[in-house]
C-alpha cells in the first residue's frame with residue numbers, strides 16, 4: 001500500500017520528499033499498540049495522499065505547522081506561516097529583552113495565524129510584553145485566537161465599546177483594514193497610540209508574480225494574504241502596504257522614540273522599503289536581515305540613531 | 307577461629323563451620339567486588355545520556371531489516387533500564403527496515419552501559435527472500451556518543467564562528483510565494499569537518515536543534531576520547547574500544563547463538579538477546595572486563 005501512496009505523491013515532488021511527507025502524514029494518525037495504522041487511519045491516509053496529490057498544501061491537510069517551539073493550528077484560507085518568518089521572529093526575540101519590570105507594547109499588522117506575536121510572547125518572560133494584532137480577515141483573527149489559547153497565552157478580541165480593557169490580556173485582536181489612511185485612530189481609541197515594537201508581514205506579492213504562483217499557494221491560501229496591491233495601485237510592485245504604513249507611522253507618531261520596526265519583504269523589495277522607512281516614515285536608521293536561503297527578507301528600522 | 311572447627315562438641319563444630327562459611331563468602335565478596343570497586347576510578351561519564359547512531363553496512367536490504375530489529379533491541383533495553391528514548395532521525399526504506407537511525411537514550415548511566423555497543427555487528431541468517439536457503443552475512447554499524455542535556459560549566463565544545471549552517475535546496479523567491487515544507491538543514495563544524503544533516507522534522511527550527519544536539523555529542527565524544535588518550539591508565543582499554551570498524555558481535559540465527567568477539571563469550575538463545583535481557587548480560591560482562599583492565603593498568607603502573 002505504501003508503495004502505491006508513495007508513487008502517487010512522487011508524481012508531484014521528489015521521491016525523497018514524498019517519503020518524508022508520507023511519514024509526517026502517518027505520524028499524525030492513530031496507530032494500534034504495535035504501531036501499525038488502524039483501519040480507519042489507513043483510509044484517512046489514503047484520503048490525505050489524494051488531497052495532497054491534487055495540490056492541497058501539506059500543512060492544511062495535517063492541520064498544524066510548527067513555528068519555533070510552538071505547534072500552531074493552520075486552516076484555509078489563512079496563510080500558512082513560512083520558515084522565513086519563523087527564522088526572523090526567533091532572531092528578533094533575541095534582539096530585544098523586555099522584562100516584567102520594563103514591559104513593552106507591540107503592534108503586529110496583518111497578523112494572520114498570529115504566529116509572530118505568539119512566538120515572541122512565548123519566548124519572552126511572561127508579563128514582559130503586550131501586543132495588539134490587526135487583521136482584516138475574521139477567519140484569521142478567529143484562528144489567531146485559537147492559537148493563543150492553544151499556546152496558553154491570554155487573548156481577547158477588541159470590542160468597539162470597551163476601549164480600556166487593552167492591558168488585561170497579552171494579546172488583543174483587532175479587526176480592521178490597515179490600508180485605511182486613518183486606521184491608527186482606532187489604536188488611539190483603544191488607548192494605545194504608540195508602540196515600542198511594530199512588526200508586520202503584509203501581503204507583498206506583485207500581481208504579475210501572483211498569476212504565476214504555484215497552484216498550491218494560489219488555489220488554497222487567501223489572495224488577500226498574498227496580493228501586495230489589492231487596489232491595483234502603486235505601479236504593481238506589491239508595496240501598497242509599506243507605503244500606507246510609512247505615512248501612518250509619521251502622521252500618527254506610531255513608534256516610541258527608542259522603538260523599532262520589523263517588516264518582512266519579498267524578493268528585491270528591501271531597497272525600496274528601506275527608502276520608505278527613511279524618507280516617508282522618517283526613521284533614522286535601517287538594516288536588512290537575510291533569510292536562511294540568503295535572500296534579503298526583513299527590513300528593520302529605528303527611530304533613533306543610537 | 308579455625309581450632310573451633312576441630313572442637314570436641316559437635317554442636318560447636320557445626321556452629322563454627324557455619325560461621326566460617328559466612329566469613330569466607332564475605333571475604334571473597336570483599337576481594338572480588340568491594341576491593342576492585344574501590345580501586346577502579348569512579349566513572350566520569352556515569353551521568354551522561356547517549357546518542358545511538360546505527361547505520362546499515364554490507365548486505366543490502368537484509369542489513370536494513372536487521373537494523374530495524376537492532377533498533378527494537380535497544381529500545382527494549384532502554385525500557386528495561388527505565389531510560390527514555392526519542393528517535394531523532396530514521397531513514398525507513400520502501401523495502402522494509404531502515405538505512406540508518408539516530409536515537410537519543412536519556413538517563414543516568416545510559417552512555418556508560420551503551421558505549422560497549424560501538425562497533426560492527428554481524429548477522430548471519432537466511433534472508434526471508436532467499437529461496438535457496440543459503441545463509442547470508444550482513445553488517446550493521448553502531449556508534450554510541452555521549453550526550454548531556456545540561457549546559458556544561460566547563461569550556462564550550464565549539465564556538466559559533468566555527469559552525470556553518472546550510473539549508474538544503476533552493477526555494478525560489480521564498481517567503482509568501484512558496485508553501486512547500488523545506489526544513490532540511492546541515493551543520494558543519496569547520497575545524498573538525500564534522501557534518502550533521504537533519505530533515506526528519508517539519509520545522510527547520512526543530513531540525514536545527516537536533517542537528518546541534520548530534521554535533522555536540524560528536525564533539526563531546528572526540529573530547530572524551532582525547533582526554534582518555536592523554537591518561538595512560540586506560541590506554542589499553544581504550545585502544546580496544548575505540549576502533550569502531552572492529553567486528554564486535556555476531557548474531558547467528560541458524561545456530562541460535564550470539565557471540566561477543568571481544569569477550570570470546572557465546573550465549574545461546576538469540577531471542578533473549580534481541581528482547582533485551584540477554585543483552586544486559588553482555589553489557590555487564592563488558593563492563594566487568596573494562597573495570598578489570600583499568601585495575602590491572604593501575605596495578606601495573
Ligand SMILES: C[S@@+](CC[C@H](N)C(=O)[O-])C[C@H]1O[C@@H](n2cnc3c(N)ncnc32)[C@H](O)[C@@H]1O
Nearest residue numbers: 081110111112135136137177178179201224225
Ligand atoms: C502574508 S499574511 C501574514 C500572516 C502572518 N503574519 C504570517 O506571517 O504568517 C498577510 C495577512 O494580512 C491580512 N491583510 C490583508 N489585507 C489587510 C488589510 N488591508 N488590513 C489588515 N490586514 C490585512 C491578511 O488577511 C493576512 O492574514
